[in-house]
Amino acid sequence: MLKRIGAPTVVSCSVRVVARCSVALRREPSERRGTGPVLRPNLAGCRCGFACQDGPGVVFHGGEGSALVLMQDRFEQARTPSVEVDGTAVWAIYEIPLPVSRGRIRFLSDNGGRAQGIALAANGSALRVNDVTGASFRLWTDTAPPEILFEVVDPMKLERLRVWNVWRMRHGAEDGWTGNFGMVVEPDDDSLVVHCSDGLGALDFSDLRFRIEWSRG
Structure with a gap:
């Protein structure tokens, strides 16, 4: 799984890659109590005999005989909050520069196929959202x-303020930091526009777009 990079724990899946094919795998509930779903092959319609064409979890084929490279794997290997993909920085978790006293988050667009979400976490001080x-x-x-x-x-006590993307699986459980997840961040003065790919299917930064703005005073 992705190293936590000091971030608050999120509900994530115990993922097992079981195929060497650039078609989709099916997520099924784990048989082990207390763990998330796993990726399992569905042989229907698959020419290679390993992967399936039903369900999320598309993996990338890196060439004949090469290992699969999910974004999850790239982050695990790099052990950094960002990796480069085709010359673009892709983030697992993004730290907002301090100081920050208040802010606003706007959902710009999403793929509409499943619930997308934003995780916002602080260290050193609590946050208040809608009186909570x-x-x-x-x-x-x-x-x-x-x-x-x-x-x-x-x-004055805020030490870190970080954001990352999450999503819901078809059975309703929250997932994050698995599969082909990641964020492309466009920073501006005291604001960010963030393009997110959830972990299901091919890398697609149109799964969720949001803007976050903040005040320093």
Whole structure:
């Protein structure tokens, strides 16, 4: 699994790659209690005899006889919060530069196929969102308003403020940091536009787009 990079724990899947083919695998619930779903092959329609054409989890074929390279694998190998893909930095988790006292998050677009979300987490100070106080929040496209305001309870004590993308599986469980996940970040003055790929299917940074703005005073 992806090294946590000091981030708060999120619900993620125990993933097992079982195929060497650039077609989809099917996620099924794990038989082990307390673990997330795993990737399992479905041989229907698959010429190579390993992968399937039904369900999420497309993997990349790196050439004849080469190992599969999911974004999850790239981050595990690099052990850094970002890796380069075709000359572009792709982030697993992004740290917002301090100081930050309050901010606004806007959902810009999503793929509409499943619930996409934003994880926002702070260290050193709690956050307040809609009169709810906590160290971390999940904001979902299917339940949150298009615009969300947040406040840092004690900006002078804030040590870190980080964001990453999450999504919901078909059975309703939250997932993150698995498969072909990642974020492309466009920074501006006290704001970011973030393009997200969830872990299901091919790398696609149109799965979720959001903007986050913040005030330093």
